[in-house]
Amino acid sequence: MEKVLVLGSGKIGMSIAQSLMSSGDYALALGDADEGALDKRAPEGAETLVVDAGEPQSLEAAMAGRWAVINALPFFLNPGVAKAARAQGLHYFDLSEDISVTRQVREIAEGAGRLYAPQCGLAPGFxxxxxxxxxxxxxxxxxxxxxxxxxxxxxxxxxxxxxxxxxxxxxxxxxxxxxxxxxxxxxxxxxxxxxxxxxxxxxxxxxxxxxxxxxxxxxxxxxxxxxxxxxxxxxxxxxxxxxxxxxxxxxxxxxxxxxxxxxxxxxxxxxxxxxxxxxxxxxxxxxxxxxxxxxxxxxxxxxAGQSAIQKTTAAGVMVLVDLLRDGKLPADGFLRPEQISLDDFMGNRFAAPYG
Missing domain, CATH: 3.30.360.10 (Dihydrodipicolinate Reductase; domain 2)
Known part of the structure; x- marks a missing residue:
């Protein structure tokens, strides 16, 4: 069972956390700066961590010993999260559409020895x-x-x-x-x-x-x-x-x-x-x-249901995490979404919102 850290307990982060927990294939930790939000929103069985995403030490402590981090935080925090992921040897995923921060993530990914997959939500992404x-x-x-x-x-x-x-x-x-x-x-x-x-x-x-x-x-x-x-x-x-x-x-x-x-x-x-x-x-x-x-x-x-943007954005990143786990994505390097086969994507269990 792969250990995954989801950063951000907003709507998209919660959708990702709930679905990954329900799959039974991931040991999930949910990290956020707001302890009260974590207590209210975290899926049953998920580990909760109070994380200051602006502090490298806090990020690295939350990531220690995990397989991957899914970054559902505001885009301007992405470079710091990506650096912490590199320091701890985690695979990295985010949902950002921001051009400048994605360029920074790409630079961080060079030689990291893990997969870096930014921009993998709806658009860009699916x-x-x-x-x-x-x-x-x-x-x-x-x-x-x-x-x-x-x-x-x-x-x-x-x-x-x-x-x-x-x-x-x-x-x-x-x-x-x-x-x-x-x-x-x-x-x-x-x-x-x-x-x-x-x-x-x-x-x-x-x-x-x-x-x-x-x-x-x-x-x-x-x-x-x-x-x-x-x-x-x-x-x-x-x-x-x-x-x-x-x-x-x-x-x-x-x-x-x-x-x-x-x-x-x-x-x-x-x-x-x-x-x-x-x-x-x-x-x-x-x-x-x-x-x-x-x-x-x-x-x-x-x-109790989810909005359309929750479902589609969360599905984009969850499919990629699952494909990496199944050996259908490269284990290291910088991944552009369009490098992924549409057939592989649509054949994944988490792609249901797009069916």
Whole structure:
């Protein structure tokens, strides 16, 4: 039985901890700075540890003697957690979409002798695997479009949005630059640009460029596709309101204020839906063809259930942990999500939310 440390007792961390404990194949420890939260939320049978993620000694003490750490903490803590994992010889997993911290994790992974797998949630993560799989079903792939959104099922405010996950991560998406491939060239573009509209199952949506969700796909598909981009899905009108806040009122320059405004004015919801819409066009057998992967994942209806973003994000990392345990992933080095076989992913017991 492998010993796994999950850091962070928020919604995603708890979803991971509960599922791994229920599997019966992992000896789980849950670490967080909030002892009260640990006492209330920890799954029965899990070890609980009060951990100060800003202190290397606290992190290393929590990791000692374990096989892997799953980092479900805010993105800015990732480099410190990765360094502690290296010092203690643990495999490392995280869920971050942040570009700069992932670069730091990659540097830490060099020569560590263990697997480092950042960005392995929903986006980046699962959608990266899907896109890479579709591209390789073409003789010549031209255009790759990734559209992903975590939306409220019943929004009733002007933004037509409710909070479903990390506010810091949301602000990163809206404020940081976005990497794309355009006409064969890798480049950065501004977030909130490239507004487009589409319909799915009779519902109208908009999509626009946001940061981080594309993960390492631009690196992996450089020279292999003509165009590649990632956009976040929202209900119509959301982008214009966010652009006013982020750009016109310059809240991207005052992110703590931005965070306070969002968390004060926008309710949290568990009644959400995750939309995944990945499309590739190119040549197959001499014909210009298109293939799409489309999923809608809904939050559980019962009060004790999980939201859609919990289920999909947690599934992304749990599948990878299980694949490593089963010997289907390399035991060391830096892993990009798209290096994973979609068949291996979907065949895993933890992939059920994507089925």
């Amino acid at each position: 959608v990266s695997i899907v896109a890479h799989h579709l591209v390789h079903s073409f003789d010549e792939a031209h255009d790759v479009r990734l559209r992903v959104g975590a939306l409220a099922q019943f929004p009733d405010n002007v933004l037509r949005y409710n909070l479903t996950w990390s506010t810091e991560g949301l602000i990163n998406e809206y404020c940081n630059s976005c990497e794309i491939i355009h006409d064969g060239d890798r480049r950065d573009v501004l977030a909130l640009e490239g507004l487009e509209s589409f319909s799915l199952d009779g519902v109208n949506y908009e999509a626009f460029s946001t940061s981080g969700g594309i993960g390492s796909l631009c690196e992996s598909l450089d020279g292999k596709v003509r165009n590649l981009n990632y956009k976040t899905v929202r209900y119509p009108g959301h982008r214009d309101m966010i652009q006013m806040l982020a750009r016109d009122l310059k809240l991207c320059e005052h992110r703590e204020v931005f965070k306070d405004l969002i968390e004060t004015g926008i309710p949290v919801t568990r009644q959400d839906v995750v939309i995944i819409f990945v499309t590739v066009t190119g040549m197959q057998g001499g014909l210009l063809s298109q293939e799409s992967f489309v999923r809608k994942v809904y939050g559980d209806e019962d009060a």
